[in-house]
Amino acid sequence: MxxxxxxxxxxxxxxxxxxxxxxxxxxxxxxxxxxxxxxxxxxxxxxxxxxxxxxxxxxxxxxxxxxxxxxxxxxxxxxxxxxxxxxxxxxxxxxxxxxxxxxxxxxxxxxxxxxxxxxxxxxxxxxxxxxxxxxxxxxxxxxxxxxxxxxxxFEPASVALHALRRAGTTPETVAVVGLGAVGLLTVLLAGERGVRRILAVDVSPGRLELAAGLGATDLIDAGREDAGERIHELTGGEGVDAAFEVVGSEIALRTCLAATRRGGRIVLVGLAQEVSLDAFALVNNEQSIVASVGYRDTYPELIRLVAEQHLDxxxxxxxxxxxxxxxxxxxxxxxxxxxxxxxxxxxPTAHRTGAAVPHPPADRTERQR
The missing domain is CATH 3.90.180.10 (Medium-chain alcohol dehydrogenases, catalytic domain)
Structure with missing residues (x-):
């Protein structure tokens, strides 16, 4: 094969x-x-x-x-x-x-x-x-x-779903910073879970347009304006309840911190190396930063949403x-x-070579786990 x-x-x-x-x-x-x-x-x-x-x-x-x-x-x-x-x-x-x-x-x-x-x-x-x-x-x-x-x-959608669960009680307003596949699916599933206002942030107009089609209520082009300031303007100076960092960069993390209200939560989904942040401001704003890695117990819910709720x-x-x-x-x-x-x-099956499917003998041993 x-x-x-x-x-x-x-x-x-x-x-x-x-x-x-x-x-x-x-x-x-x-x-x-x-x-x-x-x-x-x-x-x-x-x-x-x-x-x-x-x-x-x-x-x-x-x-x-x-x-x-x-x-x-x-x-x-x-x-x-x-x-x-x-x-x-x-x-x-x-x-x-x-x-x-x-x-x-x-x-x-x-x-x-x-x-x-x-x-x-x-x-x-x-x-x-x-x-x-x-x-x-x-x-x-x-x-x-x-x-x-x-x-x-289902795999990238599971990453998004687990991140949304890590945000705690369903927030009223969220910002999704970074609109790759996981970010876009976070937008989609946030709407499915009842989030009222979803602010999508990216530097790509094409990805922002996709986010709009998936349920984003506000689009922020981070290449043209300060996304944190713009989110505060759009939320009447309050900021969002939760922000999702789906890039893996210090700049995106700073955007999330700036965009999130006092007492709000930032969920780290992207894979960054070392970052620095203003711990004084973090404490004074009583913001929480939580990490989200992989997923668990997400596939049954996604299967149900696609099969019964016709989620696309x-x-x-x-x-x-x-x-x-x-x-x-x-x-x-x-x-x-x-x-x-x-x-x-x-x-991977296009232009298949015609490899035969093996039939394992009954005494094969288990791989190391």
Whole structure:
């Protein structure tokens, strides 16, 4: 089968590799779509960041080179020994978090901050391939009313949903700073959760226009005006109840702090390095800063929203490409800066080579977790 294999920065190869056989507790998924995430982009541009190189990841046992891609979905093609509750032919969305199930955080239900936290496609082999073998607990069966294209967006939508939950009680007003796919989905889901006023901030007119279509009530072009000051003007000098930093930069964090009211909350979603802030002002304004990493228990809610409430996640998809074009029309297109591309989906089964699906023997052992 074809797969996108990460060997190093600027070295992702579309290679012919063997179809993996699912081991004990695993399923083999025939991948329908896999989205390109900002994390994938960082690994391609100047990684490794999360990809294990020297030591195997404790959850997956994997080291580079490995297959990229954690935003994926598809159809169950084979079952490993001891798998129950799934059948060949089931359409599934993949929740790619590794979890040990035994550490204190897992026992508390907070598996997104498991001691051995990681993602298939970053810390182990993922879905930028025709087939992917994953732990069965990652697979969520889809009702017929949920398309695979929608399911391909559950991973970034989960990041947005978890961030909204981290904001606490549903706020009346929010600012979303940064309108990549996760920022745009935060706008969409904020409206779905009853937020009355949603102020969207970006430097791209095209992304601001997309945000308007997804429910943003106010658009602020941060390339043309001071976003924090503008938000205070629009809210009568009060500021918003909660602001979401979805860029990963000190400038965006400062915008969120300036835009948030006294007693409000800033949710960090973007991945920044070291930042500085005015702690004196933070204390005097009694603002809270909370972090949001990954997600937990989000897929059932998203499946319900799409199946029953007809929530449409697909407006954030700006193109679908074949696996052979991943580097040229995927990574390089996104590295070109803010433009027409937001979420690019990869269809790894186009021009399939016809690889056979393996049937695992009953005595295969479980991968290290």
């Amino acid at each position: 074809k797969a996108a294999v990460w060997y190093g920065a600027r070295d992702v190869r579309i290679a012919e590799v063997g179809v993996p056989a699912p081991l004990r507790g695993e399923v083999l998924v025939e991948v329908a779509y896999c989205g390109i995430c900002g994390s994938d982009l960082h690994e391609y541009a100047d990684g490794p960041h999360a990809i294990p190189v020297a030591e195997p990841h404790p959850a997956s046992g994997a080291t580079a080179p490995l297959v990229l891609g954690h935003e994926f979905c598809g159809t169950v093609a084979a079952l490993g020994p001891s798998v129950t509750g799934l059948a060949i032919g089931d359409r599934v969305a993949v929740e790619p978090n590794y979890r040990c199930g035994a550490c204190p955080r897992c026992r508390a239900g907070e598996y997104n901050i498991c001691r051995h936290f990681g993602f298939a496609g970053l810390m182990g082999n993922g879905g930028m391939a025709e087939y992917a073998a994953i732990p069965a607990y990652m697979a969520h069966r889809l009702p017929e009313t949920v398309s695979l294209e929608q399911a391909a967006l 996640l697909t407006p954030v998809v700006t193109s679908t490409i074949v696996l052979d074009d991943l580097v040229s029309h995927g990574f390089e297109a996104l590295l070109g800066g803010p433009g027409n591309q937001v979420k690019i989906l990869v269809d």
